[in-house]
Structure formats: C-alpha cells, structure tokens
Amino acid sequence: MKVYLAKFIIGEKSAYKIGYTKWFIVEKRFADEQYEVFDKIEILDTIYITHEDARKARARTEFIEGFLKSVFKKNFRLEAFFDKPQDFFTGLSGITEMFILPQGVSEQFVLDIFGNVKKFVNSEFDKVTL
Numbered sequence: 001m002k003v004y005l006a007k008f009i010i011g012e013k014s015a016y017k018i019g020y021t022k023w024f025i026v027e028k029r030f031a032d033e034q035y036e037v038f039d040k041i042e043i044l045d046t047i048y049i050t051h052e053d054a055r056k057a058r059a060r061t062e063f064i065e066g067f068l069k070s071v072f073k074k075n076f077r078l079e080a081f082f083d084k085p086q087d088f089f090t091g092l093s094g095i096t097e098m099f100i101l102p103q104g105v106s107e108q109f110v111l112d113i114f115g116n117v118k119k120f121v122n123s124e125f126d127k128v129t130l
Contacts, residue, residue: 001061002026003047003068005114007107008098009040010082015098016044016110018068020061034092044111047118064121071113072099 004026006017021029026043035041047064051057074096078089081100089095101107 001049001057003049003061003064004029005044005046005068005110006030007042007044008038009042010038010084013082014107015076015078015081015100016072017094017098018065018072018114019094019097020065032093037089037092044107045114045118047114047121049121060121064117068114068117069097072110074099075102076100 001020001022002024003018003020006019006026008015008017019029023029026046027041030041049057049061049064051060076099078084078092078095078098079086082088101110
C-alpha cells in the first residue's frame with residue numbers, strides 16, 4: 001500500500017491531500033472523471049508500506065496516514081478557496097482530506113515533513129509493533 005501526498009491545482013491555487021491507496025501507481029487513484037474539475041493533479045511523494053501480513057500492512061498504512069493528517073488538517077471550504085459555486089465539489093472522493101497551506105507555510109515544509117516520516121518508515125518502522 002502507499003501513503004501519498006497529492007497536489008490539486010485550479011488556476012494559480014493549490015490544495016493538498018494526504019491519503020492512502022492500494023494502487024501501486026498512485027495516479028490511477030485519481031483517474032476517475034470526477035477529478036477532471038482540477039486543471040492538474042500531481043503526486044508529490046509516496047511512502048510504500050509493505051508487510052508479509054496484509055492486515056499489518058494496512059494497519060501501518062492507516063497509522064502513517066492518520067499521523068500525517070493530524071499534522072496537516074483540513075482547514076478550509078474547498079469551494080470558497082477555489083472561488084467555485086457552493087457544492088461544486090460535493091461528492092468528490094477524498095474532499096474531506098484536503099488542506100491548504102497556512103500563511104507562512106511552504107510546500108517545501110510539507111515535503112520535508114512527509115519525507116521525514118518516509119525516512120522513519122523505511123528505516124525504523126519494522127521495530128514498531130502495531
């Protein structure tokens with residue numbers, strides 16, 4: 001499974017999403033036509049999580065996703081941010097997991113945090129029991 005950091009772009013504005021997927025190629029997660037409302041979707045980084053026991057792999061994936069979501073929380077109404085009509089994004093899968101960068105926080109900061117978690121997962125996570 002993979003935990004991903006995705007960037008959703010309309011015009012000059014971007015929102016971000018942390019989630020997980022079973023798709024090895026994360027972009028397939030967003031291949032559905034519902035995501036055509038965005039000009040572009042970029043996968044900025046992924047954390048590949050594996051374990052010989054599928055339940056443990058899923059638990060680890062959900063743990064990492066939950067941790068990252070606690071750092072980067074939804075902090076806006078998507079329609080207001082992108083200047084779209086009310087309910088424009090209603091029904092969009094994953095909308096509740098999106099966030100925008102608070103004033104003074106750069107995309108590089110988000111990438112650094114995500115990267116640090118990725119390093120931990122790749123080097124230390126097998127020592128943690130879930």
